Amino acid sequence: MTFYSIMNFVHVVGSVGIIVAIMFEGLMMRKLLRTNGPDQFAVWRDIYKLPTQIGAPSVIISLLTGIYLAVVAWPQSEWVWLSVVALIAVAIIGATLTRSAQKVLVRANSTRDVGPTWSKLWLSLQLRTGLIVGILFLMVVKPTLGPSLFALIFFTAVFSLPVAFFWRKYEPLRRREV
Numbered sequence: 001m002t003f004y005s006i007m008n009f010v011h012v013v014g015s016v017g018i019i020v021a022i023m024f025e026g027l028m029m030r031k032l033l034r035t036n037g038p039d040q041f042a043v044w045r046d047i048y049k050l051p052t053q054i055g056a057p058s059v060i061i062s063l064l065t066g067i068y069l070a071v072v073a074w075p076q077s078e079w080v081w082l083s084v085v086a087l088i089a090v091a092i093i094g095a096t097l098t099r100s101a102q103k104v105l106v107r108a109n110s111t112r113d114v115g116p117t118w119s120k121l122w123l124s125l126q127l128r129t130g131l132i133v134g135i136l137f138l139m140v141v142k143p144t145l146g147p148s149l150f151a152l153i154f155f156t157a158v159f160s161l162p163v164a165f166f167w168r169k170y171e172p173l174r175r176r177e178v
Contacts, residue, residue, distance in 0.1 A: 011065035017058025025051035078145035079138040086131045097124040122163045130159030
């Protein structure tokens with residue numbers, strides 16, 4: 001057992017934490033959209049901070065260990081540094097777009113009170129999911145710079161464009177009085 005293998009394990013644990021946080025965030029958003037009253041809305045709203053409590057430390061752990069692993073084992077690999085940049089983008093999106101929308105969510109008492117903030121929350125979730133899937137692709141395939149850029153753009157678009165095109169699907173849920 002080496003220090004590198006321990007850092008690799010910690011990196012994988014951090015990555016799993018990110019995926020768990022994103023999964024919980026998506027589940028909680030769906031539950032919030034489908035609540036049947038203020039009490040039910042309050043329950044899901046109050047536990048909505050759980051993904052942030054799991055995700056933020058997981059991103060930091062993955063980023064720090066990923067930089068270490070990149071410097072030690074993959075210093076010349078373009079996909080590694082692009083993955084680091086993409087993970088920083090995940091952190092920035094979470095810290096800006098998601099956090100500003102969560103401030104509205106925390107003050108809300110019903111789905112109606114959240115209003116257009118839903119689209120911000122969904123877009124943030126989908127952008128971060130696309131970037132994470134893209135990073136996982138890069139970690140497995142280890143392509144050169146061109147295909148790495150294409151993969152990140154492709155997965156981010158695949159996950160985030162449906163929010164723009166199919167957001168109307170959630171209109172009836174947002175309009176429903178809670």
